[in-house]
Amino acid sequence: MSRSFKPYPFSPRHYEGTPPPLIDGRDPARRAVAIVGGGPVGLTLALALARQGVRSVLIEADDSVCTGSRAICISRRSLEIFKRLGVLPGFLQKGLPWTGGRSFYRDAEVFRFAMHQDDEQSLPPMINIAQYQIEQLLLDEVERHEDLIDIRWQTRVTGIEQRDGHNGASGATLDLRTGDTAWQMDADWVVACDGGRSKIREALGLKLTGTTYEGRYVIVDIELNSSRATERLAYFDPPSNPGSTVLVHKQPDNVWRIDYQLRDDEDPDAAIQPDNVMPRVQSVLDSMGETGDWSPIWITVYKANALTLERYRHGCVLFAGDAAHLVPIFGVRGANSGIDDADNLGWKLGCVINGIAAPRLLDSYSDERVFAARENLSYGMKSTEFMAPPSFAFDLMRNAVLGLATQHAAVRPLINPRQTHAIAYAQSPLNHVTSEAMSAFSTGPAPGSVLPECRLKKRNGDGVDVDIHLTDLLGPCFTALRFGADPESGHGDQGDGKWQQMKNTLAARGIPFNVITLLTSDAASTTALQVRDHTGRLHDLLDATPGTVYLIRPDGHVLARWRNGNAAETLRALTAALAN
Incomplete structure (x- = not known):
């Protein structure tokens, strides 16, 4: 159930519905x-x-x-x-970028979180x-x-x-x-x-199987012109809405999303009536110090499912x-x-x-x-169990945490909203894991993990080094990251010629593949496609030394890694993954 008011500041295109040319209805x-x-x-x-x-x-x-x-x-x-x-x-x-948020208990700030962000990141x-x-x-x-x-x-x-x-x-x-x-x-x-x-x-x-929660939230979109910074705001038992939990997010085009929890005794149908919604939204804005005019755009009710x-x-x-x-x-x-x-x-x-x-x-x-x-x-x-406690015991625990958080920093991490993050497929059947690789690496992303981001340098056609990021090198293909360049005459199967031969073999089979050579700032150059890890940070993040090879899947997850890799081993691992 939902209710709309003033239209969103957005004009979608509309399309006619037409079936393709049919023969006997097919x-x-x-x-x-x-x-x-x-x-x-x-x-x-x-x-x-x-x-x-x-x-x-x-x-x-x-x-x-x-x-x-x-x-x-x-x-x-x-x-x-x-x-x-x-x-x-x-x-x-x-989009409006943001890096963290704040949580309040009644009228006191009890937790502030920040997601990982540093100069190495290309994206918020x-x-x-x-x-x-x-x-x-x-x-x-x-x-x-x-x-x-x-x-x-x-x-x-x-x-x-x-x-x-x-x-x-x-x-x-x-x-x-x-x-x-x-x-x-x-x-x-x-x-x-x-x-x-x-x-x-x-x-x-x-x-679908799993858990359905009884707690409900009213979701309200409003139009409000405000210079407030973009962050996640959470209010627990605020004076403006006692006994409720309220979430606030700023969106583009002066649209704000406000979610507030309904009490167990509130009727969801009545909850989305404007006479009930408008005063509660106003009280939230008053408590935030927002004094500008606002207009409702959309109202609906949400129920959490974990299925x-x-x-x-x-x-x-x-x-x-x-x-x-x-x-x-x-x-x-x-x-x-x-x-x-x-x-x-x-x-x-x-x-x-x-x-x-x-x-x-x-x-x-x-x-x-x-x-x-x-x-x-x-x-x-x-x-969910913290935001909308499903039982008296959860409610008691949450109130205890929030009450203690005003004076005791040690309990504040329990308020963390646990924002989404990339998940490693540690037990994937595609992971190519050898005993040698398991013992050779002390750190770095293991097979199944997503690569970390890192600043690098790449020489353009004019011979000038330009700043890039590791994710700039990953396309919709398999990618071998090869640390350290070894001329063909110098190290046999690790030579540039063997990798080019592998690339040609895969191209003939229609398998998208790229190999990228990563050098430190002081390494000698060869004719291979090369990128400079000018600070050495990527080598540290991947625990890489000259000869190390990482094989990356088209979705950015690590498929395999070798301390001393070569084209033949890489080809075998890639072929095995496609054969599964």
Whole structure:
């Protein structure tokens, strides 16, 4: 249930719903991938596939991007994904960056947190941006790939039938309806990105399992012109709303998001009536010292869920985003975890469709992202139980922590909202781990981890060193980071020629791959593609010495590492991952 007032300062484009040319009620073109749901997850997946030359059709029930207040925070990890997809500039231009927040108990500040941010980072730890803006930025890029991405607006899924085949790769038939026209589409793979009320999940008889919380929050978007800094503000038992918890986020275009907790005895239907909402919002603004005029835009009610499917692959049907898992909003893991799903699935599904990996590679998508979902749910549940205590015991504990925090710094970290972070796939079946590598490295990202960010220098065509970051070097391909250059005549299999030969071998098989040589500032130069770790920081972060090699997956996770690596070992590890 929701209520809208003054329109958002945003003018979406609207699209007609038209089926493709049909023969006997069926789309004659068999699709490689049908993506059901055109939200942030579905749009990200379509772009990830397009980067690999894979065609997809995106099926969206609405006629435009979303309306209302949904996801509003995009993490650094999601921004890194958007960077690889070529859509980052719009997000940095529109979004409001922030690095931390403050929590208050009654009228006293009891906790201040800061997310990791230093001069090595190329991206802020978080930006605030509304979901309709997220979708529009992604849609703008999708429309630049009309040769690879077909969008069917105002089209709903009414049924799905899978056809049995070896390893679930034989495809499915989707029953669809666009306006008054019922039609069918055949697809080799179907990806359900159709949200918490997934029609695909329902049609397959699958159920989310986990915890549903009884506590409810009213979510209010307002328009307010304020110069206040962008940060996360949390108020526990504030004088303006006794017994409630209030969250406040500043968004672009003078939009503010205010979430406040309902008491157990409050009726949710009555709670969104303007006569009940307006005074409570005003009291929050008064307590913040905000004296400007404001107008309501959107009101709705939210209930926290911590739920997931047991598996995200069911034959030729895969699940991503809210269709696969529902994560509490506290810690902003919902949209961000879905974007990570799309990033993980995109390169794997592309490899399968392009014929360079077996369909069983997609089982690793389920393994890794179910693990990530359970990690996210664990953090989200802890945050939820603190933000909206589900029982008297939790409420008693929270009040004790908040009361002690005013005088005792040691208990303040218990108020930490546990913001979303990149999750390492420590037990991934793709990880290439050898006993030699386990004992050779004392620090640095192990297989399954995401690379840390670091400033580097790269020489341009004019012979001038320019500043870059490590994430600038990672594209939608496998990447070998090779520390220290060894001429072919000097070190055999580590020579530049062997790596070029490997690159040519993979190119002939259609496998996207790049090798980058990283030198210290005083190392001798060769003809290889080289980047300078001018401060030595990356060598320290990765515990790298001359001869060290890191193999990175297309989604930025480490696949393998060697203290003394070579092209042959790297090729074997990459080939094994694709064969899974």
